[in-house]
Amino acid sequence: AQSVTQLGSHVSVSEGALVLLRCNYSSSVPPYLFWYVQYPNQGLQLLLKYTSAATLVKGINGFEAEFKKSETSFHLTKPSAHMSDAAEYFCAVSDRMDTGRRALTFGSGTRLQVQP
Amino acid sequence: GAGVSQSPRYKVAKRGQDVALRCDPISGHVSLFWYQQALGQGPEFLTYFQNEAQLDKSGLPSDRFFAERPEGSVSTLKIQRTQQEDSAVYLCASSLAEGIYNEQFFGPGTRLTVL
Numbered sequence: 233a234q235s236v237t238q239l240g241s242h243v244s245v246s247e248g249a250l251v252l253l254r255c256n257y258s259s260s261v262p263p264y265l266f267w268y269v270q271y272p273n274q275g276l277q278l279l280l281k282y283t284s285a286a287t288l289v290k291g292i293n294g295f296e297a298e299f300k301k302s303e304t305s306f307h308l309t310k311p312s313a314h315m316s317d318a319a320e321y322f323c324a325v326s327d328r329m330d331t332g333r334r335a336l337t338f339g340s341g342t343r344l345q346v347q348p
Numbered sequence: 349g350a351g352v353s354q355s356p357r358y359k360v361a362k363r364g365q366d367v368a369l370r371c372d373p374i375s376g377h378v379s380l381f382w383y384q385q386a387l388g389q390g391p392e393f394l395t396y397f398q399n400e401a402q403l404d405k406s407g408l409p410s411d412r413f414f415a416e417r418p419e420g421s422v423s424t425l426k427i428q429r430t431q432q433e434d435s436a437v438y439l440c441a442s443s444l445a446e447g448i449y450n451e452q453f454f455g456p457g458t459r460l461t462v463l
Contacts, residue, residue: 236390266451268454273456274456275352275439275454275455275456275457276391276439276441276454277454278451278453281451322390322391324390333404334379334381334396334403334404334443335381335393335396335404335406335407336381336383336391336393336452337393338390338391338392339390340388340389340390341388341389341390
């Protein structure tokens, strides 16, 4: 079964500082990988996705993530944090389409705080 | 509407009561998913439909949980004889079945509190 590990349940950065949220997956075959953001009392919004095209994926709101097969990682970064980035971030993994399994497996989430 | 909608947004139930949670997927999306998100945790998969067929229900925690999608559009998640451990946010998501990746669009969730 797929699993996702997000290191650090809480990350605090200053406004304007680099954001780095870590995600590692367990799979011998590179799966599809996703980052979602969740604001309070709202559903999850897709930030970006990796589907085996480019290893560096750019998403919305200035976020990007790099797929590193050798490290089984898919860390999320943003060069300069904004106050509006404060939210919960989830990394998720999905099996390939040919497996027939469609469920997403989520990490436990990282809460990002942005200090003024 | 353009997105996935869920109702009610909040539900309080007494232990032992039955509840029904509704999901309206994005129009044209044939795949529909239910997830359970406990406080402070990531969502966990419950069940998956393609049109009206329930293709995966491996995540349903007990036989008290039942989901249906009789006409391949709206779905209902029913929980019988609710227990306190059922308290969570229940998220619905939908996706296009034939996409090259499994991008799921999520609704705002229903927060269930069992007293």
